[in-house]
Amino acid sequence: MKFSAEKLNKVKEIMARYPEGKHKSALIPVLHIAQEENGGWLSTEAMDHVAEVMNILPIEVYEVATFYTMFNLKPVGKYVFEVCRTGPCMLNGSDGIIDYIKEKLSIREGETTLDGMFTLKPAECLGACGYAPMMQLGKHYREHLTKEKVDAIIDECRRNAANNN
Amino acid sequence: MKLLLEHAHVEGIRYYDTYRKHGGYRSVEKAFKMTPEEIVEEVKKSGLRGRGGAGFPTGMKWSFLAKPEGVPRHLVCNADESEPGTFKDRYLMEFIPHLLIEGLIVSSFALGSSMTYIYIRGEYAWIVDILEQAITEAKNNGWLGKNILNSGFDCEIYVQRGGGAYICGEETALIESLEGKRGNPRIKPPFPAIQGVWMRPTVVNNVETLAAVVPIINNGGEAYASIGVGKSTGTKLLSVCGNVKKQGIYEIDMTQTVEEFIFSDEYCGGIANGKKLKACIPGGSSVPILPANLTLKTAKGEARYMNYESLADGGFATGSMMGSGGFIVLDEDQCVVRHTMTLARFYNHESCGQCSPCREGTGWMYKILKNIEYGKGKMSDIDLLWDIQRKIEGNTICPLGDAAAWPVAAAIRHFRDEFEWHVNNPDEAQNRNYGLAHYADPIHVPVSA
Numbered sequence: 001m002k003f004s005a006e007k008l009n010k011v012k013e014i015m016a017r018y019p020e021g022k023h024k025s026a027l028i029p030v031l032h033i034a035q036e037e038n039g040g041w042l043s044t045e046a047m048d049h050v051a052e053v054m055n056i057l058p059i060e061v062y063e064v065a066t067f068y069t070m071f072n073l074k075p076v077g078k079y080v081f082e083v084c085r086t087g088p089c090m091l092n093g094s095d096g097i098i099d100y101i102k103e104k105l106s107i108r109e110g111e112t113t114l115d116g117m118f119t120l121k122p123a124e125c126l127g128a129c130g131y132a133p134m135m136q137l138g139k140h141y142r143e144h145l146t147k148e149k150v151d152a153i154i155d156e157c158r159r160n161a162a163n164n165n
Numbered sequence: 166m167k168l169l170l171e172h173a174h175v176e177g178i179r180y181y182d183t184y185r186k187h188g189g190y191r192s193v194e195k196a197f198k199m200t201p202e203e204i205v206e207e208v209k210k211s212g213l214r215g216r217g218g219a220g221f222p223t224g225m226k227w228s229f230l231a232k233p234e235g236v237p238r239h240l241v242c243n244a245d246e247s248e249p250g251t252f253k254d255r256y257l258m259e260f261i262p263h264l265l266i267e268g269l270i271v272s273s274f275a276l277g278s279s280m281t282y283i284y285i286r287g288e289y290a291w292i293v294d295i296l297e298q299a300i301t302e303a304k305n306n307g308w309l310g311k312n313i314l315n316s317g318f319d320c321e322i323y324v325q326r327g328g329g330a331y332i333c334g335e336e337t338a339l340i341e342s343l344e345g346k347r348g349n350p351r352i353k354p355p356f357p358a359i360q361g362v363w364m365r366p367t368v369v370n371n372v373e374t375l376a377a378v379v380p381i382i383n384n385g386g387e388a389y390a391s392i393g394v395g396k397s398t399g400t401k402l403l404s405v406c407g408n409v410k411k412q413g414i415y416e417i418d419m420t421q422t423v424e425e426f427i428f429s430d431e432y433c434g435g436i437a438n439g440k441k442l443k444a445c446i447p448g449g450s451s452v453p454i455l456p457a458n459l460t461l462k463t464a465k466g467e468a469r470y471m472n473y474e475s476l477a478d479g480g481f482a483t484g485s486m487m488g489s490g491g492f493i494v495l496d497e498d499q500c501v502v503r504h505t506m507t508l509a510r511f512y513n514h515e516s517c518g519q520c521s522p523c524r525e526g527t528g529w530m531y532k533i534l535k536n537i538e539y540g541k542g543k544m545s546d547i548d549l550l551w552d553i554q555r556k557i558e559g560n561t562i563c564p565l566g567d568a569a570a571w572p573v574a575a576a577i578r579h580f581r582d583e584f585e586w587h588v589n590n591p592d593e594a595q596n597r598n599y600g601l602a603h604y605a606d607p608i609h610v611p612v613s614a
Contacts (some may be wrong), residue, residue, distance in 0.1 A: 017321075017323040017325075018280075019237070019280065019363065022344070022363050024344065024345040024346075025325070025343055025344050025345045026345065027345035027346075028287070028325070028326065028327060028328045028342065028345060029325060029326050031328070032287065032326060032328075060345075063346075063347055064328070064345065064346065064347055067328070067330065067347040067348065067517075068287070068327070068328025068329050068330050068348075069328070069329035069330060069514075070287045070288070070328045070329035071328060085507065086249045086450075086507050086508070086510075086511045087249050087250070087446075087450055087493065087504050087507045087508050087511070088249055088250050088406040088407055088450075088493055090503065090504065090507045091406075091407045091408060091493070091495060091499055091504065092406075092407070092408075124249075124331070124510070124511045124514050124515065125247060125248075125249040125250075125331075125450075125511060126288050127246050127247065127251065127252045127255050127286065127288065127289070128252060128255075129249065129250050129251070129252055129404065129406035129407075129412075129491065129493070130252055130404055130405060130406040130412035130413050130414070131252075131412070132406065136288055139290040139291050140290075140291055
């Protein structure tokens with residue numbers, strides 16, 4: 001993975017948001033871009049590229065990437081279902097939603113479907129407690145989940161994937 | 166009484182023109198005619214307390230900011246809202262982003278911060294776009310940038326996304342993360358007011374706190390202080406979730422009783438599905454859970470009110486905390502053991518790993534709770550849990566250890582027989598529709614159950 005010219009400009013713009021000599025502060029936002037560019041996860045190669053572009057040591061990138069939950073260090077499916085299961089979501093039936101997704105997609109927590117389409121990643125509180133149960137899908141939240149809604153989301157993802165090919 | 170959400174339902178309030186038409190940015194006009202010291206004084210007079218959870222007086226926090234010659238200072242907005250049960254800052258930023266930007270401009274001027282940052286939890290990805298749009302609009306209209314309103318004061322606001330770590334809501338962990346590092350809290354002192362981001366004097370304030378600066382400047386600190394009760398001044402946003410009829414965001418002036426708040430149609434509308442109230446966590450998952458009777462009344466039998474003092478009445482023995490305003494309600498069918506287990510898993514997942522009592526202790530607590538919940542617990546496990554939480558509390562660099570210990574302690578304190586029941590009935594324990602009736606609220610028997 002290497003940043004495209006457009007993304008490289010974005011990276012430089014983010015690095016310029018901090019006082020002179022403090023551009024390492026941009027690391028987390030830049031890792032988000034790198035993960036997007038690299039198909040949803042951070043390979044060693046992608047992290048090394050970030051280190052090179054930001055002129056910091058690779059270890060400084062690894063130690064940060066391994067700390068934050070949002071960075072995937074292994075390949076993930078095209079669509080990642082991050083289903084919250086903390087207290088308030090549990091009170092509103094998140095366990096049932098997680099079980100339904102497992103059954104429907106024949107995967108366990110943390111696994112990806114064989115066609116590489118879906119990953120189930122149980123998540124801890126995402127700040128949507130009043131709209132539970134919920135999941136994060138890409139940039140957005142899907143809230144007030146029911147089994148029917150999960151079915152619709154899975155269909156929607158399959159359709160989007162087919163249209164993009 | 167609405168100060169922050171006054172215009173929340175106006176169509177288009179997310180955008181500059183509508184926001185401005187409804188009185189937006191007046192506080193900036195007013196503030197730039199004042200001196201920074203006068204603004205800090207107004208905030209002190211208002212009695213505003215930090216809305217992130219700790220409730221520390223904001224004016225006092227601002228007055229601690231060191232001002233060494235030639236060293237830049239920074240204001241950082243803590244938008245890393247991650248405490249389970251809490252989603253009020255999200256609402257403010259998503260629907261009324263200019264209120265936060267306006268509060269940030271006034272506060273940046275008061276504190277002398279020309280580079281101000283909003284550190285937002287990484288999962289709120291779409292809100293980053295909303296905030297950046299609002300910042301661009303504010304800048305295009307002359308409220309940000311160079312020489313704002315010919316005051317000679319320059320200010321830029323930048324949004325930084327986090328990476329999904331609860332610990333970064335702790336202000337020194339947030340600062341580390343803002344510097345592009347792991348979110349390990351720092352040992353204090355030095356406090357951020359002396360050495361914060363890039364070792365420069367820094368103030369870190371919650372989203373709602375900074376938004377509250379707008380009405381304080383518009384109406385004056387004294388007017389703000391006249392709202393509310395005692396040291397609970399102004400209005401507070403509450404995010405309500407769990408088993409009530411109307412979950413969502415409420416702004417209250419802290420004069421309501423808990424009973425009114427849960428059962429009146431103006432607020433939560435009572436318990437959902439015709440059930441009874443079993444328990445309540447009034448201030449985000451880390452504050453002590455209270456059974457129904459102590460939720461509605463204090464140990465002295467007096468009505469409990471929705472404010473900092475009354476919610477804490479009785480200390481941790483019979484009271485709880487206002488915390489972040491994440492109001493979680495459990496109905497009679499909910500299992501306290503399972504709920505506590507999910508919270509223990511949360512804190513175990515979110516421990517940064519720096520201090521052994523928290524890193525190891527949260528994992529032990531989760532494992533033991535999981536055993537009890539799934540019918541593999543022993544009676545001695547309950548005492549062991551108590552022992553572990555006691556050894557975490559107060560023995561860590563940051564308050565995450567306390568936050569992990571308190572829910573476990575309170576669950577055992579008030580619901581010990583529910584734990585014992587799990588141990589004595591291992592087969593039934595896995596069935597989580599346990600709901601001991603005698604914890605349920607004796608007052609509000611549903612009419613159409």
